[in-house]
Amino acid sequence: MSELSGTERTRHRRLREQGRREREALFEVLRAGFVCHLGVVVDGAPMVVPTVYGFDQDHMYVHGSVASRSMTQDSVVCVTVTHIDGLVLARSVFEHGVNYRSAMVYGVPRRLEGEEKLAALRCLTEHVTPGQWEYARRPNRKELAATTILAISLEEASVKVRQGPPGDDDDPHDVWAGVLPLAQVWRAPVTAPAVAHPAPAHVRERAVEPS
Template sequence: MSDLSATSRTRHRRLREQGRTDREDLFAVLRAGFVCHLGVVADGDPMVVPTVYGFDSNHIYLHGSVASRSLTQDATVCVTITHIDGLVLARSVFEHGVNYRSAMIYGVPRALEDEEKLAALECLTEHVAPGQWDYARRPNRKELAATIILAISLEEASVKIRQGPPDDADDPHDVWAGVLPLSTSWRQPVTDPLATRPIPDHVMRRAETPL
C-alpha cells in the first residue's frame, strides 16, 4: 500500500510529529466516522457543509440534491473528517490541547452516473448502516434523478493524529494535568411508532458496535 501524497497542500509543516504518511491511517480515520465537512467556494463565497460519506480504497463518495450549491463539480474542494478523543489539560493554559484524529482530502469531484452512481450509493449506505442496502427499499428512478453522487479521489490526502498527555512535564506549576477522554457510542434504537416490524439484527449489531 502506497504512502499518502505530500503535495504543497498536504505536506505537514507544523506539528510534523502528529502527521501520518501511511495510507492505512487515512482509512482508519474514514472508518471511524460517517460525517465529513465539505469546503467549497459557491458563487464567490466560501461554504463548509456537513454531510455523510462512504468510501472505498480509491474514492470518498458524497451525496445530496442536484439543486445543492455546495456539490460543485468544476473546482477543487476540500473534505475534512475529525474525531475528538479528549481534552489535554496541561499545567499552563498555553499548552492545553486536544487529542484527535483528522484527515483532509483535496480533489475535483466527479459526478457519477448509472451503475457507478448506484454502486456509490450502496457503498455510502453500507458504510453508515451496514446491512441496510439489502433491507430497505432502494431508490427509484425519480429519486436517483434528484440525487447527485460525487466521487473525490483519495490520491491527495493528509492525516494528523494527536495522542497522549500534555507536553509541559517540565513546567514547575503544581496543578493537576492530564487528559479528559471523550467517547461516542450508539444508544438503543427507537422504533418509529408506525413501524410494525421488530428491530432487524443488522441495526442491533450497529447499535452494539463501538465508534
C-alpha cells in the same frame, strides 16, 4: 504499504510529528466516522457543508440534493473528517489541547451516473449502517434523479493524529493535568411510531445498550 501524497497542499508544515504518511492511516480515519465537511467556493465565497460519506480504496463518495450548490463544483474541493478523542488539560492553559484524528482530501469532484452512481450510493449506505442496503428499499428513479453523488479521488490527502498526555511535565505549577477522554457510542434503536417491526439485527448489534 503505499504512502499518502506529498503535495504543497498536503505537506505537513506545523506539528510534523503528528503527521501520518501511511495510506492505511487515512483509511483508519475514514472507517472511524461517517460525517465529513465538504469545503467549496460558491460565487467567490467559501462554503463548508456537513454531509455523510462512504469510501473505497480509491475514492470518497458524498451525496446531496441536485439543487445544492455545493454539489455542482467543477473545481478543487477540500473534504475533512475529524474525530475528537479527548481534551488535553495541561498545567498551563497555553499547553491545553485536543487528542484528535483528522484527514483532509483534495480533488476535483466527479458526478456519477447510472450503475456507477448506484454502486457509490450502496457504498455510502453500507459504510453508514452495514446491512442496510439489503434490508431497506432501494432508491427509485425519481429519488435517484433528485440525488447527486460525487466521487472525490483519495490521491491527494493528508492525515494528522494527536495522542497522549500533556507535554508540560517540566511546568512547576502543582495542579492536576491529564486527558479527559471522549467516546461516541450508539444507543438502543428507537422504533418509528408507525412501524410494527422490531429493529433488525444489523441495527441492534451496533448499540452498546440492549434494545
